Structures are given as structure tokens and as C-alpha cells.
Amino acid sequence: MxxxxxxxxxxxxxxxxxxxxxxxxxxxxxxxxxxxxxxxxGPPPERLEIIIIDCSGSMGAGDRFPGARRATVAALDELPDGTLFAIVQGTSEAQVVFPRRGPLQRANHESRTAAKHELDRLRPYGGTAMGTWLGLARQIALQYPHAMAHAILLTDGKNEHEAPEQLAAEIAKSQGHFTCDCRGVGSDYVVAELRAIASALHGSVDVVKEGSQLASDFQAMMRSSLAKTxxxxxxxxxxxxxxxxxxxxxxxxxxxxxxxxxxxxxxxxxxxxxxxxxxxxxxxxxxxxxxxxxxxxxxxxxxxxxxxxxxxxxxxxxxxxxxxxxxLSARISRRVAHYTGQAELAEAVQEGLAARKQGDLDTATAKLQRAMVLASESGNEGTAKLLRNVVEVDERNGTIRLRRSVDAFDEAALDARSTKTARVRKES
Structure with missing residues (x-):
């Protein structure tokens, strides 16, 4: 080394x-x-935080919308005074709901209180067009080109109200202007759509089952953003x-x-x-x-x-x-070998889940069997645990079979977290 x-x-x-x-x-x-x-x-960069809330009609199910409101409040409470911020309502269109008029405001007691009042007025309706949401976030960021701009995007559904090409184009246009963490709530979103956004915009992707779990997640994302200097x-x-x-x-x-x-x-x-x-x-x-x-x-x-x-x-x-x-030439760096296996693990999970959705159960079983072996060998306990929600493991010989009934959220969580790796220590 x-x-x-x-x-x-x-x-x-x-x-x-x-x-x-x-x-x-x-x-x-x-x-x-x-x-x-x-x-x-030079001086520390100015900060800009944008919270994009899916306000489509499906967000009215269960506690998703109340949970989104509480999570946004929790995120606002993490902002240091002086931070520029905006709240975007996302439907088949996109609208800045705080501030509704004029330039962005800086975080303080008065602006947080006013933003919370606007949140209370929001109601779920309409559709989902995430590319349009990103486009508005980019317009906001471009007004403050010297700021470190970060967005949180929350959705519960598929990108149904614009063409896939439009989402892809908006992702490409947004690169370099702001970073974006993506979260799915429930189980009706498409993980690949969220991953495409988060990956291109240097953010994280994850999912939660209930709206009640969003507040702590929003707090963690905001703290992580603020820690990046x-x-x-x-x-x-x-x-x-x-x-x-x-x-x-x-x-x-x-x-x-x-x-x-x-x-x-x-x-x-x-x-x-x-x-x-x-x-x-x-x-x-x-x-x-x-x-x-x-x-x-x-x-x-x-x-x-x-x-x-x-x-x-x-x-x-x-x-x-x-x-x-x-x-000498046959030796393989332990860390190179480990991470090669981790990349194969993520690929096997995603290909296995895709085959399962397409009804190709033989391919799904083979891919997820390989994923379980790789997860066990590399000590990736997180992925191994998630895999067990989708497959049954015969403890005698390590073989697996697909579960007949799988919770849609468990499948989405395995997909979303498949790219999280187990770290291997550096060789001395």
C-alpha cells in the first residue's frame, strides 16, 4: 500500500x-x-436547502402526508440560522410554497414559523412528475450560484406524468448545480428512478415503510448535508x-x-x-x-x-x-477482491429482483442464491438480512428458494440498499 x-x-x-x-x-x-x-x-460557502415534497393524490394514503409534514418541520429545525431554504410542492407540476413570493428567506424563528404555517395548508392532489420538480430546484439553485445547494426529494409513487426522457434530461441538466437525497415512502415508487436521480446528483437513496419514520430520516439527511463543508x-x-x-x-x-x-x-x-x-x-x-x-x-x-x-x-x-x-503475480489485493465481490453482490441482487418481477423464477433463484453467498462471504450482514425477507434459506446446505409471498416494501428496501457495501480494513 x-x-x-x-x-x-x-x-x-x-x-x-x-x-x-x-x-x-x-x-x-x-x-x-x-x-x-x-x-x-476563502470564506465558507453559503448554504441553500430545498425540500421537495410529493403532494400527489396517493400521498393521502395512511400517514404519508402527515409524516411528510412532520419530517419537513424536523429538517427545518436542523437548519442553522442564516441558511437559505425553500419548500417545493411536487405534483404533475412544481411550485415553491415557501416563500410563495419574493426571494428566498434565511432560516430564523420567524421564517421557520411562516414555513410551518404554509406546510399546514398543503393537501395531497394531482400526479407525479419528478423531472419537473428537479427543474424547479435547479432554477432556485441557479439564483444562488455560489451557494452549496442540497435538496431532499420525497415521493411515494412512480414518475407517471411526464416522459422518462424528460426525467433523464432534467437529471442531466441538474448535475453540478445541486446535490439530491431521494426517499421513497410506502412501496409504489420505482427504486431505479430514485437511484438514477440520487446517483447522478451525488446523493443517497433509501426507503421507509411508514410516514412516521420520515422525521428521523429527514433530520439525518439534513445533518449529513450540513456536515459537508x-x-x-x-x-x-x-x-x-x-x-x-x-x-x-x-x-x-x-x-x-x-x-x-x-x-x-x-x-x-x-x-x-x-x-x-x-x-x-x-x-x-x-x-x-x-x-x-x-x-x-x-x-x-x-x-x-x-x-x-x-x-x-x-x-x-x-x-x-x-x-x-x-x-507474486497470483496474489490479489484483499481489498480489490472484496470490493469486486461487493459490486457483483449489488448486481446479483438487482438482476435477481428484476427477473422475479418478470416471472423468470429460475434466473431469480440463481441470482439471489449467488447474492446470498457473496453477502455471507464478505460479511455484508445488512444485505444478507434483507435477502432473507425475499428468500428462504436452507441452513443445512445454504441453498435458497424464493418466498411465495413477499412484502412489496421488503423487496424495495433490498433493491434500494443493495449498493451499500461492507467496508474492509486497509492492509498495513
Missing amino acids: SAEEGQGISVEIDQNAYLGEGADRVDAVVTVGTGPDFAVA IPELTLRIWSPAGATVHFVKQVAPTIEDLTARRIEAGAQVGEYPLGAWGAEERDYHVQVRVEPAAPGREKLAARISVVAGDEVVGQGLVKAVWTTDTE
């Missing part, structure tokens, strides 16, 4: 650099850590001539494939936006394809830099050494 540290930023590279004759694939786990002492030059970090990867970056994936705390987000930044240089950060660590799996060299030859496969603004604040090197010693 190699590591370099800047001012409050660490970059650690975990890999087996030894390759067999003719091998051309180099894998490494890159751990980026930000310490509490790190700060971007670094507006944006970027992973910059230089690779030598003849080498290509095959993929870049965040693998902890959740799996996010960043490969398609590459921005060309010069000859053999690509940049991958990482979103806002607090004091935290994240792991990335980087795979580089290189031209094989003669045994005994060492090459630099990639230079990994972490960039804040225009400043390189941390750096690490990925190397390749060719050898005829099969004992």
Missing part, C-alpha cells in the same frame, strides 16, 4: 503491483480521506501513452460507477467529479489497461490526484511490475 497526504487530504493506494508475463490489467483501491482540518481557501472534490487520473482507464467505481460507502462521468482534461488526463465532502473516507476501484512489458520492468500505470478547485490536494501512484514469479 502507498499513501500520500496533503493538508487534511489523504490518498492511499492498495494494490498488488506484480503482473504475470503478458498481463495488461492493473487494479487498485484508492482510499480518499478528508480530515476535519481541511478547508477550501467542501463544495466539490475531483478525482484526476493521468495515465501514460498506451494505457487507458478501463473503469472508475466508488465502492464504499456505496457503489457508484463513475466511468461514464469522465471529463477529458488534457492528453491522457480524465477527471471524475466526486461531489461535496465532509470529514470522511471513500474508496474507489480503478482499473487501468496497460501495454505489457518485459519481466523485471516497472511502469507507472496511473497518477491519481485529488483536486479542490484548481489545487491538487492529494496524490497517489498506481504501478505495474512484470514478473515470472507466479507466487
Whole structure:
């Protein structure tokens, strides 16, 4: 393992650099850590929080709408005085319901009280058009271009009142303007829609069964947002001539494939936006394809830099050494192997659930069997527990069979949380 540290930023590279004759694939786990002492030059950025509440007719079921109101109040109470904020009513249209007129207000006792009064006036009606909601949130964020803008989007249903292409277009247009955490309440939403929004906008995705569970979740999301003090970090990867970056994936705390987000930044240089950060660590799996060299030859496969603004604040090197010693080349970094398995686990869960919905029970059983094995082997107890709500496990031999009756929420929770990974300790 190699590591370099800047001012409050660490970059650690975990890999087996030894390759067999003719091998051309180099894998490494890159751990980026930000310490509490790190700060971007200049005054702290202004903050903007946007809460988007699904007000469609289906939100009138059970305690969803009262729970959404209470959750919004709980989130507002977390805001430090002076924070800009807005509340958006989402139906087949989108409307700012606080403030109803004029510029945004800053959080204080009077503005919170006025916002709570407006919440009491809301009633569920109409449809669901999440792309339209995102478009309005983007318009708000664009009015305050220097603010760290964050949104919470809550829905209980499918994106039924606009074309899928419109949602995709609005997601793309919103990238870089605000981050967005997505929550589903009940079981009638489409997890893939929420994941598409949260993934592209550097947020989290999760689901709750009852409206009564929303308040604590909204508080946690708001606290997490406020703890992020670094507006944006970027992973910059230089690779030598003849080498290509095959993929870049965040693998902890959740799996996010960043490969398609590459921005060309010069000859053999690509940049991958990482979103806002607090004091935290994240792991990335980087795979580089290189031209094989003669045994005994060492090459630099990639230079990994972490960039804040225009400043390189941390750096690490990925190397390749060719050898005829099969004992050296056969070793696999424990962390590379672990996270490769975690990515396979998430894929097996999602493919298994999709096959089950399509009635392909043989494929569903095979995929979820593989998921259970991977979850057990890697110590991902969270996913293993969720899997048991969907499958029955024969404790004698570890085989599974699909449950005949599955709660729709349990299926949605397994899907939504399938990308949460079990962290593996760094090798010393």
C-alpha cells in the first residue's frame, strides 16, 4: 500500500503491483480521506436547502402526508440560522410554497414559523412528475450560484406524468448545480428512478415503510448535508501513452460507477467529479489497461490526484511490475477482491429482483442464491438480512428458494440498499 497526504487530504493506494508475463490489467483501491482540518481557501460557502415534497393524490394514503409534514418541520429545525431554504410542492407540476413570493428567506424563528404555517395548508392532489420538480430546484439553485445547494426529494409513487426522457434530461441538466437525497415512502415508487436521480446528483437513496419514520430520516439527511463543508472534490487520473482507464467505481460507502462521468482534461488526463465532502473516507476501484512489458520492468500505470478547485490536494501512484514469479503475480489485493465481490453482490441482487418481477423464477433463484453467498462471504450482514425477507434459506446446505409471498416494501428496501457495501480494513 502507498499513501500520500496533503493538508487534511489523504490518498492511499492498495494494490498488488506484480503482473504475470503478458498481463495488461492493473487494479487498485484508492482510499480518499478528508480530515476535519481541511478547508477550501476563502470564506465558507453559503448554504441553500430545498425540500421537495410529493403532494400527489396517493400521498393521502395512511400517514404519508402527515409524516411528510412532520419530517419537513424536523429538517427545518436542523437548519442553522442564516441558511437559505425553500419548500417545493411536487405534483404533475412544481411550485415553491415557501416563500410563495419574493426571494428566498434565511432560516430564523420567524421564517421557520411562516414555513410551518404554509406546510399546514398543503393537501395531497394531482400526479407525479419528478423531472419537473428537479427543474424547479435547479432554477432556485441557479439564483444562488455560489451557494452549496442540497435538496431532499420525497415521493411515494412512480414518475407517471411526464416522459422518462424528460426525467433523464432534467437529471442531466441538474448535475453540478445541486446535490439530491431521494426517499421513497410506502412501496409504489420505482427504486431505479430514485437511484438514477440520487446517483447522478451525488446523493443517497433509501426507503421507509411508514410516514412516521420520515422525521428521523429527514433530520439525518439534513445533518449529513450540513456536515459537508467542501463544495466539490475531483478525482484526476493521468495515465501514460498506451494505457487507458478501463473503469472508475466508488465502492464504499456505496457503489457508484463513475466511468461514464469522465471529463477529458488534457492528453491522457480524465477527471471524475466526486461531489461535496465532509470529514470522511471513500474508496474507489480503478482499473487501468496497460501495454505489457518485459519481466523485471516497472511502469507507472496511473497518477491519481485529488483536486479542490484548481489545487491538487492529494496524490497517489498506481504501478505495474512484470514478473515470472507466479507466487507474486497470483496474489490479489484483499481489498480489490472484496470490493469486486461487493459490486457483483449489488448486481446479483438487482438482476435477481428484476427477473422475479418478470416471472423468470429460475434466473431469480440463481441470482439471489449467488447474492446470498457473496453477502455471507464478505460479511455484508445488512444485505444478507434483507435477502432473507425475499428468500428462504436452507441452513443445512445454504441453498435458497424464493418466498411465495413477499412484502412489496421488503423487496424495495433490498433493491434500494443493495449498493451499500461492507467496508474492509486497509492492509498495513
